[in-house]
Amino acid sequence: MNTLRNKSILFLTTLLLSSLGASAQTTGGVSEQDLLLALIATMIVVALVSLLLVITIMVLVRQKKAALTPEAAAAAATTSGWSWLKEKLTDAVPVEKESSIDMGHNYDGIRELDNNLPPWWKYGFYASIVFAVLYFGYYQMFSDWSSEQEYVAAMQEHKEVRAAYLARQVDMVNEESVTLLSDAAGIAAGKTIFQANCVACHGADGGGNAIGPNLTDQYWIHGGSIKNVFTTIKYGVLEKGMTPWQDILKPGEMQQVASYILGELQGSSPAAPKAPQGDLYTPELEKEEAPDDSTSVALAVQ
Template identity: 50%
Template sequence: MKKFFPIYVRIPVLFALFFAALEFFIDSGDRPAFIKYPIVSVLLLLFLFVMVAMEIVLKATHNIVNSLLTEEQRKAKEEEENLPFSETAFYKNWMHKLMRSNKVEEEGELLLNHEYDGIRELDNVLPPWWVYLFYGCIAFAFIYLVRFHILGHDDQTTEFNKAMAEAKIAVEEYKKTAPDVMDKEKVTLLTEKADLDAGKAIFETNCVACHRADAGGAIGPNLTDNQWILGGGIKNVFNTIMEGGRDGKGMVSWKTTIKPSEIQKVASYVLSLQGSNPKDPKAPEGEVWTEQ
């Protein structure tokens, strides 16, 4: 057996299985269990030490046993070790345990008294591997029933929804400190009430001095008509607020004061005031803008 599974195969495979079992049964989140819990690293090292020690002991025992064998016994053992795997006693024993098959010469003992058209039935038992697999399916079904239908653990859909909710919270937290990457090419018109309310608050804080609270225009132009000095539409309005108005006069650039994503909300709020007809508006300026 050691010929087919040498030490440099046995130890890594057993170690990997032990490591996988620890990772499966210990909830460590996104980080490996041996990093999150130092005790797991200790268990892994201890398991590796035990495996190496067992191999050393087995090797020493093997050498001692070989030294006590006679020359004939040693030759017989060497011949057995050199046999193909399918002819070894280990393989034959396991195949017999899994298949429990009978030799052709023994089929007479299995014949039943059922005969039809010259065909007789054998009373063969089911192969043990099939029986074990069947029992394993029953055990799995019982565990599944208890876990998900009795204890009420999360199924895959619930786990997915929870993971998505946690991810959404993480994204929102990231946005609070992440660099703002909104620009003229990416900006889109916002229509949600929460976004427009946020834009209104920023407008009332920074823009009413020049455009009035109703956006009818004072020092700055009227923002409720369809004429624009630097172009209408979300992209042009966003760019005007971001970069400022005409050189030497007009509105200053707000990009150093207001974040681009907040400018998007202000621009969207301004466009939502189109056609609101405030009292005593300032005369139209610029050219009529038609959205393409």
């Protein structure tokens, strides 16, 4: 009977320990908050496991004692492991010996007993006193922590997260969502990218050379809308010698350089312009290609 109980307790402990290992693996959270939650959960599991270990050790020690002395063996035989454990945790006087702690106060048959406080409660209370002293000392006396500072820090952190999110949004542009930038900073950034990557084949002023076509005229081989130009830059035309830039430039950068080409290079007068290639691109043509624009459809019907 006892060995069976031993085995089941050991089995339960092993089970809990292995679940602890499993929960420890889930701490690879994304945000700090996730990590904190995982940490708290792990701490709770650790506390439960520790409690179980202590109980296991207590039970094992008791059984070891029972095996050594005949009196203890007799005592162990009369009390079940559970009631013994309850006794240890509550420190309550057994019902048979109640008279020893009777205070002599009897109210309509309800007697007052002078039981000790349950140890688990008492030590919890002491621990909370120690915690309160440490907590008060840390937060109110010795550190310069204030809830206002914490608020400011939290807002700062939020701002950074938001800025990072917005930066990611910029780099979410693709050939469907890309728009022509008109801000000076975006165009200037596009110019820098162009000078660093594109001049070898398109010329420093975009006029084209033996390899690449003129980017300043109204004629485009692959279309002259912002979406067309972005697409050409992104996927390239490998067989004609135009590099695909999608793995080299970020989407936001491809948008900037495309906007620089259409917003500044196009219409400028390069020193030695290469003869136009492709078709004359006019923005109206693009409207015709977009039938979901109800006004252009209406115009076409007239």
